[in-house]
Every structure is written in C-alpha cells, then in structure tokens.
Amino acid sequence: MTKRREIxxxxxxxxxxxxxxxxxxVNPSSVKGVGDDAAVIGLEGDRCLLLSTDLxxxxxxxxxxxxxxxxxxxxxxxxxxxxxxxxxxxxxQITVSIGVSAKQSVESLQELYDGVRAACVEYGVDLVGGDTxxxxxxxxxxxxxxxxxxxxxxxxxxxxxxNDLICITGDLGSAYLGLHLLEREKRALEGSDNPQPHxxxxxxxxxxxxxxxxxxxxxxxxxxAALVPTSMIDLSDGLASxxxxxxKSSSCGARIYLDRLPIARESxxxxxxxxxxxxxxxxxxxxxxxxxxxxPLAAREAVMQLGAIDIVGHITPASTGVMLTTPDGSDIxxxxxxxx
Amino acid sequence: MTKRREIxxxxxxxxxxxxxxxxxxVNPSSVKGVGDDAAVIGLEGDRCLLLSTDLxxxxxxxxxxxxxxxxxxxxxxxxxxxxxxxxxxxxxQITVSIGVSAKQSVESLQELYDGVRAACVEYGVDLVGGDTxxxxxxxxxxxxxxxxxxxxxxxxxxxxxxNDLICITGDLGSAYLGLHLLEREKRALEGSDNPQPHxxxxxxxxxxxxxxxxxxxxxxxxxxAALVPTSMIDLSDGLASxxxxxxKSSSCGARIYLDRLPIARESxxxxxxxxxxxxxxxxxxxxxxxxxxxxPLAAREAVMQLGAIDIVGHITPASTGVMLTTPDGSDIxxxxxxxx
Numbered sequence: 001m002t003k004r005r006e007i008x009x010x011x012x013x014x015x016x017x018x019x020x021x022x023x024x025x026v027n028p029s030s031v032k033g034v035g036d037d038a039a040v041i042g043l044e045g046d047r048c049l050l051l052s053t054d055l056x057x058x059x060x061x062x063x064x065x066x067x068x069x070x071x072x073x074x075x076x077x078x079x080x081x082x083x084x085x086x087x088x089x090x091x092x093q094i095t096v097s098i099g100v101s102a103k104q105s106v107e108s109l110q111e112l113y114d115g116v117r118a119a120c121v122e123y124g125v126d127l128v129g130g131d132t133x134x135x136x137x138x139x140x141x142x143x144x145x146x147x148x149x150x151x152x153x154x155x156x157x158x159x160x161x162x163n164d165l166i167c168i169t170g171d172l173g174s175a176y177l178g179l180h181l182l183e184r185e186k187r188a189l190e191g192s193d194n195p196q197p198h199x200x201x202x203x204x205x206x207x208x209x210x211x212x213x214x215x216x217x218x219x220x221x222x223x224x225a226a227l228v229p230t231s232m233i234d235l236s237d238g239l240a241s242x243x244x245x246x247x248k249s250s251s252c253g254a255r256i257y258l259d260r261l262p263i264a265r266e267s268x269x270x271x272x273x274x275x276x277x278x279x280x281x282x283x284x285x286x287x288x289x290x291x292x293x294x295x296p297l298a299a300r301e302a303v304m305q306l307g308a309i310d311i312v313g314h315i316t317p318a319s320t321g322v323m324l325t326t327p328d329g330s331d332i333x334x335x336x337x338x339x340x
Numbered sequence: 341m342t343k344r345r346e347i348x349x350x351x352x353x354x355x356x357x358x359x360x361x362x363x364x365x366v367n368p369s370s371v372k373g374v375g376d377d378a379a380v381i382g383l384e385g386d387r388c389l390l391l392s393t394d395l396x397x398x399x400x401x402x403x404x405x406x407x408x409x410x411x412x413x414x415x416x417x418x419x420x421x422x423x424x425x426x427x428x429x430x431x432x433q434i435t436v437s438i439g440v441s442a443k444q445s446v447e448s449l450q451e452l453y454d455g456v457r458a459a460c461v462e463y464g465v466d467l468v469g470g471d472t473x474x475x476x477x478x479x480x481x482x483x484x485x486x487x488x489x490x491x492x493x494x495x496x497x498x499x500x501x502x503n504d505l506i507c508i509t510g511d512l513g514s515a516y517l518g519l520h521l522l523e524r525e526k527r528a529l530e531g532s533d534n535p536q537p538h539x540x541x542x543x544x545x546x547x548x549x550x551x552x553x554x555x556x557x558x559x560x561x562x563x564x565a566a567l568v569p570t571s572m573i574d575l576s577d578g579l580a581s582x583x584x585x586x587x588k589s590s591s592c593g594a595r596i597y598l599d600r601l602p603i604a605r606e607s608x609x610x611x612x613x614x615x616x617x618x619x620x621x622x623x624x625x626x627x628x629x630x631x632x633x634x635x636p637l638a639a640r641e642a643v644m645q646l647g648a649i650d651i652v653g654h655i656t657p658a659s660t661g662v663m664l665t666t667p668d669g670s671d672i673x674x675x676x677x678x679x680x
Contacts, residue, residue, distance in 0.1 A: 007440065030466040043387075059477070060473055060475065099397045105347065106355065128374060129373065134400045140482075
C-alpha cells in the first residue's frame with residue numbers, strides 16, 4: 001500500500017507546485033501559465049489577456065454568522081480584480097459561480113449579487129457568466145476575472161532586480177485584525193440574550209475585512225506616470241508569504257525594515273487590547289488586497305509622487321535570504337505558512 | 341419580515357435570470373454576457389475569445405464512493421471544453437480550482453490532476469492556472485475554459501430559425517443510466533462482505549458517465565465542411581432542458597420525433613432491467629455532453645456526411661410550443677426541471 005502524504009506536509013504552495021509540475025504549454029497563445037497572480041494569453045499585436053480564478057469556501061474564507069452576503073459578493077469581485085491589478089492589467093470581465101446550500105433563499109442570493117453588481121459598477125467590470133449549483137454543505141463562490149494589458153506593461157512576480165525598492169500600497173494586517181475582532185464578538189455573543197457587539201473605534205478594521213477596495217487607483221496612477229513595476233503581487237496571504245513568492249520567482253533575496261512597515265493606529269490599539277504582536281499581524285495577516293511591488297532605485301521620486309506608497313525595503317542577492325531588519329539592526333529570516 | 345422564497349420555486353434557470361437581470365455590459369469587448377454556453381469577448385479583427393465556467397460539487401455532481409478521482413479530473417476538463425465547443429469554438433486554455441477536505445491526500449489529488457492532464461493532452465488544451473483552498477466539507481472543483489473562435493463562426497443558442505433541422509451528435513441518456521447503475525451497485529454493496537459489482541454488459545454506460553469525451557471531432561468536421569450551425573448547445577442537462585434553452589433563446593418552438601431519438605442498445609437493456617422508461621432517460625438524463633445543434637434545411641446533405649449525426653426534428657413557430665411527437669402522431673409538450 002502506498003504511503004499517504006498529508007497535504008499539510010507539502011504546504012499549499014508545495015502542493016500546487018507538485019500538482020502542476022511538468023506542464024508543457026502547447027498553444028502559442030499561452031504566454032504564461034501557472035505561477036503568477038493571473039495567466040497571460042497572448043492576442044494579436046502587443047495586447048494580452050489576463051485570466052485569474054479564485055475559490056472562496058464557507059467556513060474557510062468567510063463565516064456567514066458575521067459576514068453580510070452583500071459584502072461577501074462585493075469582496076469576491078475585489079479578490080478577483082486584485083489579481084488582474086497585480087499583473088498591472090485593467091479588469092474587464094468577471095464570472096461568478098455559486099454552490100448553494102438549502103439554507104440560502106432567493107433573497108439571500110439577491111443580496112450576494114447586489115454586492116457583486118455594486119463592485120462591477122464601481123470598477124467598470126462586466127459580469128458575463130457563471131454557474132449555479134446546489135451544495136450539500138456550505139456556500140462556495142468561484143470567481144474568474146479577465147483583464148487586459150499591453151505585453152510590455154505586464155508586471156510578473158519574477159521581474160524583481162537587485163537593489164529594487166519594495167513598495168506597498170497601504171497598511172498591513174488590518175483586514176486580519178478586523179477578522180479577529182469579528183471572531184471575538186462572535187464568541188462573546190454566543191449564548192448572549194442581548195447581543196451588542198463592541199466595535200467602537202474599530203470601524204476601519206471591520207471595513208478592511210468586510211469591504212476591502214481594489215487598488216485600481218494606484219494602477220491608473222502608475223500608468224499615468226509611465227511607471228511599470230519590475231514585479232508585483234496581490235497581498236492576499238500576508239506580506240511574508242507574498243514577498244517570499246516575489247523572491248522565489250525573481251531568484252533574489254529581500255530586506256525589509258520593521259520600523260517601515262505601515263500599520264494603522266486602530267491596528268495598534270486592537271493588538272494591545274487583544275495581546276497580539278502588531279508586527280506578526282502585519283507580516284502574516286492575509287486578506288489586505290493591497291499591492292506589493294518593486295521598482296528600480298531610480299524610480300524612487302516617481303513612486304513618492306503617487307502618494308501613500310510605503311517603501312519598506314529593497315531587493316538583495318538570493319544568497320542573503322529574505323530578512324526582516326529590526327530597529328536594533330538584527331536580521332530575522334522571514335518565513336510563512338504554506339511555504340516549505 | 342420579508343417573505344422567504346425558496347430557490348426551488350424559481351428553478352435553476354429562473355434563479356439565474358433573477359440574479360443576473362438588468363446587467364448592462366459597459367466594456368466594448370464584452371460581446372455576449374450571461375445566457376449562453378460561454379461568454380464572448382471581442383478581440384481585434386474578427387477573432388473572439390470564449391469564456392465558460394463550471395462548478396462541480398461533491399455529493400451533487402459526483403460521489404467519490406464510485407467516481408475514481410482520475411476520471412473526475414478528466415471529466416471536469418471535458419465539461420469545460422464542451423461549453424467552448426457548443427459555441428463552435430476551439431478550446432485553448434483551462435484553469436482548475438479545487439476546494440479540498442482533510443480526507444484527501446497528496447496522492448489522491450495527484451490522481452485528480454493526472455486526469456486533468458490526460459484530458460489537456462488529448463484535447464490540446466493548456467492548464468494555465470487555478471486556486472487551491474481548504475474545504476470544511478466535500479471536494480469542490482471549479483473549471484474555467486477559454487477558447488477561440490471567428491466572430492462569424494459563433495453558434496449562439498439564439499440563432500435557430502424556422503424549419504431548421506435539430507441535430508444530435510450521439511445517443512442520449514447513457515451517462516444518466518451509467519449513473520443509475522453505479523448508484524444501484526453502491527446500494528447493493530453497502531454492508532456487503534464481499535463486494536462484487538455487477539456491471540457485465542454495461543461498460544458502455546459506465547464509460548459514458550465516468551469517461552465522457554468532448555466532441556472536438558464534430559466541431560472540426562463541421563469546420564472542414566464550412567458548416568456553421570444556426571444554434572448550438574452542450575447537452576449537459578438533458579435534451580428536454582437544453583432544447584427548451586435553444587427555443588427560448590431563439591424565440592421559436594420545436595418538434596422532435598420520439599422514434600428518432602438515438603438510444604443505445606445497452607440503455608434499452610438497463611432500462612428494462614431497472615424498469616426505467618428509456619424515453620424519459622433520453623429526454624431528461626443529463627451529463628451526455630453531446631452537442632445539440634440546428635442547421636438550415638438546405639444543409640441536410642452536409643450534415644449526413646459528417647457521419648453519426650441524428651436529425652431528430654425541426655424548428656417550428658413559437659406559438660406551437662416545444663413538442664415530442666409519438667409514433668401514433670400525438671404531441672406531448674416537453675417540460676424540464678429548472679424551467680418554470
């Protein structure tokens with residue numbers, strides 16, 4: 001009998017690598033397959049199409065006890081769009097498929113789709129298809145996003161070069177802390193006769209978890225400034241994990257500075273209240289859907305003029321590894337779940 | 341309190357119509373959105389891209405007790421590709437996302453992907469992406485297929501015209517009967533000390549359920565014959581349901597003849613053994629993944645020369661409805677689950 005290997009032994013990214021290794025691409029239009037935020041399909045001339053797909057499962061990605069369906073629909077679209085943005089593309093079309101358990105009604109699905117529509121309108125994306133299935137268990141949502149990009153404008157994960165600056169479009173860990181807050185209230189209210197959640201002062205964190213925005217504004221600003229990142233990734237799994245992806249794909253190392261990590265005031269407050277290390281939240285908290293990108297040193301001024309971009313470090317040789325430098329000058333190797 | 345409407349009240353297709361109504365398409369490249377086998381994205385010149393997505397849920401679409409994972413992976417790709425073929429397109433790329441419960445091991449997922457790869461190689465399709473997620477419950481598989489087609493070569497559901505011939509690429513109901521057979525054996529073997537399934541004589545039916553083929557051959561033959569169907573649909577929900585889609589989209593009626601429905605010899609045998617009406621299996625059995633298409637009367641000879649195509653009836657005015665004519669000349673209105 002064959003030995004059974006548990007998925008946890010490989011980690012999520014090891015599993016994907018294992019399942020998709022030795023995959024030859026036979027169609028000339030398949031420019032880039034597995035291994036980036038989106039696949040790249042070559043069109044005539046210098047245009048390319050981007051294709052990305054995400055699967056959101058109840059009980060893993062969301063808890064319907066506190067996640068309003070309308071927000072969930074909106075967020076599902078944002079998750080898809082963010083992958084297109086992370087390739088420096090313009091999102092154009094989306095499909096949304098749902099596996100629906102018997103506990104959902106027509107009205108609850110309408111709420112979900114109200115959120116999908118709201119996001120489509122906000123980001124100028126067309127909902128062009130999907131599939132509807134029953135589910136014997138929880139709600140499953142599959143989103144496929146399609147975008148457009150000039151071939152020369154594509155920002156792959158693998159393009160970071162020595163000394164490039166590492167840039168982030170917003171504060172880190174707030175979506176993760178918003179989730180912690182919701183989980184805490186859920187536990188507190190279980191069995192309570194008079195549920196009154198205590199969210200005062202933390203609206204920002206809730207907003208970042210329940211109603212994140214896709215950073216189309218930054219992609220447009222970079223395009224206006226004729227700035228093409230050397231590499232880019234959607235911050236969905238946390239800075240540590242996503243920076244490791246950039247470094248692995250670009251065969252480089254990185255150094256980021258602890259005191260430059262953007263962390264919101266509300267995040268510090270909640271971390272103190274809940275006894276969480278804010279740096280751990282910033283490094284490992286997922287779901288931020290900000291963009292992590294690199295630019296050559298010479299683009300520093302141009303990046304500063306985009307506004308509200310944090311430069312948190314720079315690219316180093318692969319041999320020096322991926323390091324977090326603390327204010328006292330010590331280096332801590334960056335690791336992340338899913339990477340083995 | 342708002343009245344709760346159950347999804348069953350609307351039916352699957354009513355639900356989709358409800359959720360996706362009033363969806364304006366704002367991007368010029370969105371040629372066709374929701375409502376056909378695939379969305380159509382316009383490219384430069386006369387080329388279009390086709391985009392289709394399917395969600396397969398454990399316990400709804402497959403039972404892992406008798407569905408080997410390798411076959412499941414293969415079939416998931418076939419399901420996706422069939423939607424591209426149904427638009428008269430050439431499948432090029434596919435993404436496969438999986439939601440995986442703890443009962444799966446690395447080895448079982450490798451089996452699934454072995455099937456995915458086998459189908460990709462057979463149909464010349466590139467696996468270019470996907471997503472991997474945990475699942476608290478069963479296995480979920482989401483497939484997105486991308487294809488290519490000339491704008492003038494697209495076969496929409498809505499193009500059937502009066503007197504067009506209704507054509508089918510293979511026998512009906514066999515995949516559904518294969519499923520019945522597997523379910524029967526599952527029940528018979530539950531609690532058995534010495535499980536010995538009784539499948540003799542029914543390999544064809546099992547094959548059609550567990551290892552269906554996508555009809556790329558027919559699409560290629562039609563292209564060589566310069567034959568463009570006026571309308572086409574993938575036979576996934578059963579002839580009755582899919583013919584109703586064609587008629588609704590084309591604002592027409594149809595008449596099909598009971599004695600022309602292609603039913604395999606093995607299907608008749610099993611129907612007799614299991615006391616199932618073979619005509620009901622042919623009309624309502626899903627999962628065949630044959631193609632249903634219409635051509636003008638003048639193309640009759642050309643269709644006959646494609647080989648192994650059954651002409652089962654013709655398109656009529658909308659006012660006469662969608663009818664099944666029995667050998668004694670009586671007309672039975674065709675209805676189907678999901679259509680209200």
